[in-house]
Amino acid sequence: MGRFLAGRVLATIPVMGVVATIVFLLLRLAPGDPAAILAGDAASPEHIAEIRARLGLDQPILVQFAEWIGRLLHGDLGTSIISNQPVTTLIGQRLEPTLALATTTILFAVIVAVPLGVLSAWRHGTWIDRGVMTLSVLGFSIPVFVLGYLWIFAVAMQLQWLPVQGYVSFRQGFWPFLERLILPTLTLSVIYIALIARITRASVLEVLGEDYIRTAHAKGVGERAVLTHHALRNAAVPIVSVIGIGIALLISGVVITESVFNLPGLGRLTVDAVLARDYPVIQGVILLFSAAYILINLAVDVSYTIFDPRICY
Amino acid sequence: MLRIFGTPLRTVGAFFVLAASLLSLGETAAAQDKKVLRVVMHSGLRITDPIITTAYIARNHGYMIYDTLFATDENFDIKPQMVKDYSVSDDKLTYTFTLRDGLKFHDGAPVTSADCIASIQRWGKRDGMGQKLMDFTKELTAVDDKTFKLVLKEPYGLVLASLGKPSSNVPFIMPKRMADTPADKNVSEEIGSGPFRFVAAEFQPGLKVVYKKNPDYVPRTEPPSWMVGGKIVKLDRVEWINITDYQTAVNALINGEIDYIEQPPHDFIPVMKKSKDVQLVDYNKLGFSSMLRMNWLYPPFDNVKARQAVMLAVNQQDYLDAQIGNPDYQMLCPAMFVCGTPNETDAGAPKQNLEKARELLKESGYDGKPIVMMQPTDLAIVAPLAPVTAQALRAIGFNVDMQSMDWQTLVGRRAKMDPPAQGGWNIFHTTWVNADMMNPLANVGVNARGKTGGWFGWPEDAQIEKLRDAYARELDPAKQKNIAAEVQKRAYELVTYYPTGQYTSPIAARANVKGILSGPAPVFWNIDKQ
Numbered sequence: 001m002g003r004f005l006a007g008r009v010l011a012t013i014p015v016m017g018v019v020a021t022i023v024f025l026l027l028r029l030a031p032g033d034p035a036a037i038l039a040g041d042a043a044s045p046e047h048i049a050e051i052r053a054r055l056g057l058d059q060p061i062l063v064q065f066a067e068w069i070g071r072l073l074h075g076d077l078g079t080s081i082i083s084n085q086p087v088t089t090l091i092g093q094r095l096e097p098t099l100a101l102a103t104t105t106i107l108f109a110v111i112v113a114v115p116l117g118v119l120s121a122w123r124h125g126t127w128i129d130r131g132v133m134t135l136s137v138l139g140f141s142i143p144v145f146v147l148g149y150l151w152i153f154a155v156a157m158q159l160q161w162l163p164v165q166g167y168v169s170f171r172q173g174f175w176p177f178l179e180r181l182i183l184p185t186l187t188l189s190v191i192y193i194a195l196i197a198r199i200t201r202a203s204v205l206e207v208l209g210e211d212y213i214r215t216a217h218a219k220g221v222g223e224r225a226v227l228t229h230h231a232l233r234n235a236a237v238p239i240v241s242v243i244g245i246g247i248a249l250l251i252s253g254v255v256i257t258e259s260v261f262n263l264p265g266l267g268r269l270t271v272d273a274v275l276a277r278d279y280p281v282i283q284g285v286i287l288l289f290s291a292a293y294i295l296i297n298l299a300v301d302v303s304y305t306i307f308d309p310r311i312c313y
Numbered sequence: 314m315l316r317i318f319g320t321p322l323r324t325v326g327a328f329f330v331l332a333a334s335l336l337s338l339g340e341t342a343a344a345q346d347k348k349v350l351r352v353v354m355h356s357g358l359r360i361t362d363p364i365i366t367t368a369y370i371a372r373n374h375g376y377m378i379y380d381t382l383f384a385t386d387e388n389f390d391i392k393p394q395m396v397k398d399y400s401v402s403d404d405k406l407t408y409t410f411t412l413r414d415g416l417k418f419h420d421g422a423p424v425t426s427a428d429c430i431a432s433i434q435r436w437g438k439r440d441g442m443g444q445k446l447m448d449f450t451k452e453l454t455a456v457d458d459k460t461f462k463l464v465l466k467e468p469y470g471l472v473l474a475s476l477g478k479p480s481s482n483v484p485f486i487m488p489k490r491m492a493d494t495p496a497d498k499n500v501s502e503e504i505g506s507g508p509f510r511f512v513a514a515e516f517q518p519g520l521k522v523v524y525k526k527n528p529d530y531v532p533r534t535e536p537p538s539w540m541v542g543g544k545i546v547k548l549d550r551v552e553w554i555n556i557t558d559y560q561t562a563v564n565a566l567i568n569g570e571i572d573y574i575e576q577p578p579h580d581f582i583p584v585m586k587k588s589k590d591v592q593l594v595d596y597n598k599l600g601f602s603s604m605l606r607m608n609w610l611y612p613p614f615d616n617v618k619a620r621q622a623v624m625l626a627v628n629q630q631d632y633l634d635a636q637i638g639n640p641d642y643q644m645l646c647p648a649m650f651v652c653g654t655p656n657e658t659d660a661g662a663p664k665q666n667l668e669k670a671r672e673l674l675k676e677s678g679y680d681g682k683p684i685v686m687m688q689p690t691d692l693a694i695v696a697p698l699a700p701v702t703a704q705a706l707r708a709i710g711f712n713v714d715m716q717s718m719d720w721q722t723l724v725g726r727r728a729k730m731d732p733p734a735q736g737g738w739n740i741f742h743t744t745w746v747n748a749d750m751m752n753p754l755a756n757v758g759v760n761a762r763g764k765t766g767g768w769f770g771w772p773e774d775a776q777i778e779k780l781r782d783a784y785a786r787e788l789d790p791a792k793q794k795n796i797a798a799e800v801q802k803r804a805y806e807l808v809t810y811y812p813t814g815q816y817t818s819p820i821a822a823r824a825n826v827k828g829i830l831s832g833p834a835p836v837f838w839n840i841d842k843q
Contacts, residue, residue, distance in 0.1 A: 047497065
């Protein structure tokens with residue numbers, strides 16, 4: 001196991017290197033000029049050229065790439081071209097809302113979806129199963145922004161139970177923190193509930209047809225114990241995989257939800273940086289996202305050994 | 314009953330609600346002690362240097378933390394602001410300025426002549442009117458800590474108008490150490506002598522900017538008028554929160570979570586009018602205008618007849634209906650130097666004539682090659698303009714290739730002088746704050762310096778440049794007005810650009826927000842929250 005972990009961690013280095021190279025080249029090939037954006041609407045071409053030169057954007061791509069990689073190897077993600085702030089500071093400012101929303105969403109989704117999926121599999125072919133699957137299709141189909149606006153209209157505008165928008169750090173009070181996360185969590189978790197419930201149903205359904213389940217029933221094991229200890233545990237591997245992908249997707253930014261509820265997360269930082277052609281910020285966040293994907297996948301792989309002892313590395 | 318560690322779930326829930334309420338109690342009480350105005354500006358503040366960029370959000374930030382030597386009032390008169398008094402020599406060559414008493418930067422240092430000189434010099438490297446002023450300037454020297462002199466090479470009619478210009482780039486006064494920063498590099502501090510102080514610890518670029526009242530600010534005694542007069546701060550704190558989704562911003566305003574939206578889209582005005590808690594304030598009566606700009610470097614628009622054909626094919630009403638769609642906020646205006654200003658004139662203004670447009674297009678020898686029109690889809694106020702132009706141009710025989718893109722791609726591409734088929738362009742549209750368009754020097758649309766110093770599209774005409782120069786030298790406002798009319802006539806004749814109409818955009822604020830001042834830029838002094 002130790003060797004496996006060490007190997008996987010070491011393998012992240014070339015993967016990140018490839019990601020860094022591709023991102024750098026794609027950004028330089030994409031249209032747009034951060035110097036023109038920085039200079040503003042009334043700027044003359046001469047002013048733009050001066051700024052481009054000061055930022056080093058007039059240098060050959062290879063020179064720019066070498067400089068960036070050199071800084072990266074020293075742990076420096078660079079400085080935003082637009083705001084002149086270190087990229088690590090910008091990412092740090094946006095990390096908390098993203099992690100908070102990812103945590104509440106995935107927790108809520110798992111708490112709701114796994115029992116629903118198990119219930120649906122257990123009551124396969126009944127109205128309960130059809131009901132859960134119908135809701136699941138609905139969950140996939142409703143665009144996040146429609147659902148978000150509906151929640152805002154009903155809960156925030158009409159009932160006035162919760163605020164429309166914004167984020168408050170938990171350091172400024174638990175309830176102000178929580179009340180601003182409830183609607184985004186409800187909105188965003190719907191699609192994950194639909195996804196996890198369907199996968200859980202399919203996995204549990206497959207396991208329920210296995211011989212050892214029949215044996216457990218024949219031994220007189222109770223229905224709940226069969227479902228939780230025998231069926232769900234053996235069906236866990238694909239469910240955990242989907243949850244892992246969900247976490248990675250949530251960390252890498254949920255732009256629409258962040259925009260609708262005005263959450264200052266990494267998704268908005270990424271989109272703003274792309275729109276402003278803020279190369280260092282885009283490069284920094286994409287490297288962060290790729291690292292998050294790699295580490296979450298590693299954690300998911302390791303978790304397989306807990307659920308299925310036959311798997312060992 | 315469900316239990317957690319033996320405790321009923323209901324009890325656990327009640328405990329959490331109580332704990333959460335207690336935790337938030339302290340914060341709420343603290344917030345209520347202060348007058349905080351929560352504002353959604355038209356954009357997030359990312360670039361904080363109002364000299365390096367012409368972006369209006371940076372200009373607005375500048376008005377919060379910096380002050381100006383002179384400023385423009387609602388009658389377009391230039392009045393002293395940081396300056397106590399000034400004199401002009403009989404030969405009109407030497408201007409002597411003396412600063413008011415008690416002017417201090419936010420770090421406690423007094424404002425000195427050296428700070429003013431360095432700030433003017435840095436601004437003079439960036440701003441169009443500033444560059445012109447510097448061209449005419451022989452020297453700028455300190456007499457003592459509070460007095461300095463500007464000596465001209467020859468009489469120049471726009472000295473005060475330049476130093477008191479209300480919009481980008483505004484000659485804000487910074488400490489000398491900041492003003493010594495190269496003019497193409499962002500300043501590294503946010504220290505001014507203005508009515509608000511920047512709270513660096515709470516700054517999140519693109520997300521949130523916080524300003525606190527500057528207790529050391531000494532306001533003028535005159536009543537406020539546009540950017541002139543007493544900048545009396547009645548708020549403890551102003552927070553600019555960037556909400557990118559206007560639907561969310563409007564909902565938050567109606568719900569009382571924010572107090573003020575600088576430029577809500579016109580589509581939301583009917584919704585906000587229905588709320589008794591929201592007021593609409595038409596603060597900027599001078600408003601905004603849009604323009605259609607053609608690239609003079611390549612066919613077909615290197616030919617004046619093709620440009621004239623475009624001008625005669627379009628009309629302002631179509632643009633305004635598509636762009637604003639609300640007669641209360643739109644106005645037909647042929648004046649390139651803005652309706653409602655001293656330079657307003659209809660000299661040379663065209664009238665739509667499709668038959669004549671077709672004739673001119675034929676005479677231009679247009680070969681039917683597609684013309685590349687850039688359309689920014691992410692700017693709601695600019696996006697509707699290109700389809701209107703495309704339809705009008707197709708009606709007279711142009712082959713239009715309308716390419717949709719985001720605004721920043723457009724901004725990067727319009728700076729390219731390459732042929733349209735190789736990444737260049739033929740037409741784009743943009744909008745302006747009218748305060749930037751009021752005279753032939755400020756209005757970049759009539760800059761005719763071509764590839765050397767001209768604005769995108771690069772029109773070149775010696776006659777216009779001669780007239781602009783004459784305007785700059787003229788000291789008599791009546792004669793300046795005549796020259797401006799001649800510039801406009803020639804600009805229409807050559808079609809340096811086509812103005813697609815004038816419009817206003819109100820501020821939306823909670824009904825308890827009082828004292829919003831009119832002006833060409835939103836300001837936060839004089840505002841009170843009751």
